[in-house]
Amino acid sequence: MTATEEPTLYDVLEVDPGSSVDELRAAVERARETYGPESLAVYALVDEVQLGELRAKLDEAASVLLDPARRATYDRSIGRLGPSTLWTEDEEEDPAPLPPVEPGPHAPETPLELEASGDEEGEEPRQEAFALELDDRSGPFARAAPESEEPPAPGPLLSEDWAAAVPAEQQTPRASTQPEPAVETPAAPVETAGRGAAGETSGVPGEAEPAGRNEDPAASSDAESPSERGRLPPSLGLRVKPGAGPASPAPEHEPSPEPAVAPGPAERAPEPPARPREGRSRLDIPADAEFNGELLRRVRESYGLSLQQVAERTRITRIHLENVEADRYDHLPATVYLRGILVNLARELRLDPARVSKTYLLAAQRAHGRAP
Amino acid sequence: MKRHGLNNVVELVGRPRPRAEEAHASRRARRIVAVGGGKGGIGKSLVSANLGIALARAGHRVTLVDADLGGANLHTCLGIAQPQGTLSDVVTRGARLETLAAPTGIENLSLVSGAMDALDAANPRAQARARLVEQLQTLDADYLVLDLGAGTSLHTIDFFLLADHGVLVLLPEPTSVENAYRFLKAALFRRLQQAAQALGVAHLAEAALGSQGSAMRTPGEVVKAVAEMQPDAAAQLDRSLREFRVKLVVNQVRSSADQSVGRAVVAAWKKFFGLDMDYLGAIAYDDAAWQTVRKRRALLIDAAASTAATDLVTVAQALAALDRPRTGR
Numbered sequence: 001m002t003a004t005e006e007p008t009l010y011d012v013l014e015v016d017p018g019s020s021v022d023e024l025r026a027a028v029e030r031a032r033e034t035y036g037p038e039s040l041a042v043y044a045l046v047d048e049v050q051l052g053e054l055r056a057k058l059d060e061a062a063s064v065l066l067d068p069a070r071r072a073t074y075d076r077s078i079g080r081l082g083p084s085t086l087w088t089e090d091e092e093e094d095p096a097p098l099p100p101v102e103p104g105p106h107a108p109e110t111p112l113e114l115e116a117s118g119d120e121e122g123e124e125p126r127q128e129a130f131a132l133e134l135d136d137r138s139g140p141f142a143r144a145a146p147e148s149e150e151p152p153a154p155g156p157l158l159s160e161d162w163a164a165a166v167p168a169e170q171q172t173p174r175a176s177t178q179p180e181p182a183v184e185t186p187a188a189p190v191e192t193a194g195r196g197a198a199g200e201t202s203g204v205p206g207e208a209e210p211a212g213r214n215e216d217p218a219a220s221s222d223a224e225s226p227s228e229r230g231r232l233p234p235s236l237g238l239r240v241k242p243g244a245g246p247a248s249p250a251p252e253h254e255p256s257p258e259p260a261v262a263p264g265p266a267e268r269a270p271e272p273p274a275r276p277r278e279g280r281s282r283l284d285i286p287a288d289a290e291f292n293g294e295l296l297r298r299v300r301e302s303y304g305l306s307l308q309q310v311a312e313r314t315r316i317t318r319i320h321l322e323n324v325e326a327d328r329y330d331h332l333p334a335t336v337y338l339r340g341i342l343v344n345l346a347r348e349l350r351l352d353p354a355r356v357s358k359t360y361l362l363a364a365q366r367a368h369g370r371a372p
Numbered sequence: 373m374k375r376h377g378l379n380n381v382v383e384l385v386g387r388p389r390p391r392a393e394e395a396h397a398s399r400r401a402r403r404i405v406a407v408g409g410g411k412g413g414i415g416k417s418l419v420s421a422n423l424g425i426a427l428a429r430a431g432h433r434v435t436l437v438d439a440d441l442g443g444a445n446l447h448t449c450l451g452i453a454q455p456q457g458t459l460s461d462v463v464t465r466g467a468r469l470e471t472l473a474a475p476t477g478i479e480n481l482s483l484v485s486g487a488m489d490a491l492d493a494a495n496p497r498a499q500a501r502a503r504l505v506e507q508l509q510t511l512d513a514d515y516l517v518l519d520l521g522a523g524t525s526l527h528t529i530d531f532f533l534l535a536d537h538g539v540l541v542l543l544p545e546p547t548s549v550e551n552a553y554r555f556l557k558a559a560l561f562r563r564l565q566q567a568a569q570a571l572g573v574a575h576l577a578e579a580a581l582g583s584q585g586s587a588m589r590t591p592g593e594v595v596k597a598v599a600e601m602q603p604d605a606a607a608q609l610d611r612s613l614r615e616f617r618v619k620l621v622v623n624q625v626r627s628s629a630d631q632s633v634g635r636a637v638v639a640a641w642k643k644f645f646g647l648d649m650d651y652l653g654a655i656a657y658d659d660a661a662w663q664t665v666r667k668r669r670a671l672l673i674d675a676a677a678s679t680a681a682t683d684l685v686t687v688a689q690a691l692a693a694l695d696r697p698r699t700g701r
Binding site: 033041 | 544545546549550553554590593632633635636637639640641643644
């Protein structure tokens, strides 16, 4: 318990680094039973943030360690002593924060984005391990797998949910004014949307076809399922959120190009109409940005999101959010929990979770006068 | 058989006791087993009674104590009349515990009833409680099995902490799991407070726990924070917290999924709180269990061949195994 070092992915899965693939699989399965949404054992044990963080970690561990190539790279990375390497590699990828990281070489460094295991996708149900359940439940661990390459992807599933989940304030206005057109227009973008979200739902074989998304606007305009609204947002997390949901109703924004924060084209498409005011953040965030409370606040505001809205969507207590934005390190929870908060927040803001948590925590540590 | 000359609850549970050394000095130490679980109706009394019987049958001298002060009915589980004297006599009249232990008709097994009908009895004052605790500590028996009441009242928690083996009973149901965790966390928190107090680092621990939002910090984090100021105290605190090693029993298991709940709880507790937990085993859901209760007979007596009875014996063995000189472990 006293160990200060980052646990390795092997630690997370509670396996020996020398474990065979079968042993790893068994460990993943065990972890899923123990920490998944169906598990009684984590019921009321800790808060959602902590649990979300653990699940994200487990997803990451599963996706990296079960992929021989990525595992090898990861092994090397922990072998050659992480921090510095992580940093540099991290930076390389940053230009396109959220999006699809290349499955190959850098995989290991930025675990959070790794989920993008591209190559032998199909064969393994593993990707869905934790993410799958999330779709319909709560838990921001839905993976963002960049692998949009392959199938058209059942992305719509997520977006649909999200649309329904969008807070009333945001939808109602638009929806009521022009629900119809909204439904139609999105059709085209849908394809892209599907691709963007593909990774996340990739576990769900062809459930919903892209078309499903068209339903969203309609559904959302009705906006009469407050319960759903309250429940869903946090679960979908990730990229889809900002873009997909509200997106549908306001297709006009579609074409608007993505600023720095924008990931890849695939993800972008659904986005534009996303945020209440501006389609998306206009902030130009440098790849090597160090995230502090101020920057996070600016990103949030650039989306026209209030603290309250973010709190509701992410289920992070508002107090925590305020403290994060004010860099009140002393008032923030312990690092393990804080990281969870940051990861969730970053996802909500379509920022690179790994980078946000890393740089923010580093700053916090510095403030405490401890070595990083 | 005075143990440490400690005479109040706080010290008793708070100070790390040199249990192991002491145990090896004389004969095997007497063990206090407390059976709790937060929620009512989960079989704490059933487990306590039959655990007592199983241990007694294995040759240990066992005293069952009904510490569910407000709702004592252990005697009913055993199918005997409520003993004349009860724990309230200790609290109010200063009676000796030994004199209150009534035979149960089962060899090696006696019962101290906890029924307290006086209005205020379920919440004895600190001093009276301290007296009770001291007597419990010094009672001459191989095993003292405390059947705790539901809830997370202070005296329930203190009894749990005072035990060598805190047995947590839970059912594979969300309500039970939720209450069990609440109970565990309350107990751990109190343990931490008391230990920190005994070590004179309460202020540091408080600060570490601080106003850090809703999430309770893990024991490890608190220890670490204390260590920055007082490494020695932190080491002791750490030891004391690690002694908080709960023994888990999952009752009314019906499916294979239920079967895995015990292990999962152990793993999750370790993952998030960094503390070990011993899994004693699962007890199958068995009609024999409620049937014997209705008959006011003990399961192990009336339906010894039932699945639940067999499971209970296994649990008792697992518990006793923990106390065996460390050869096998």
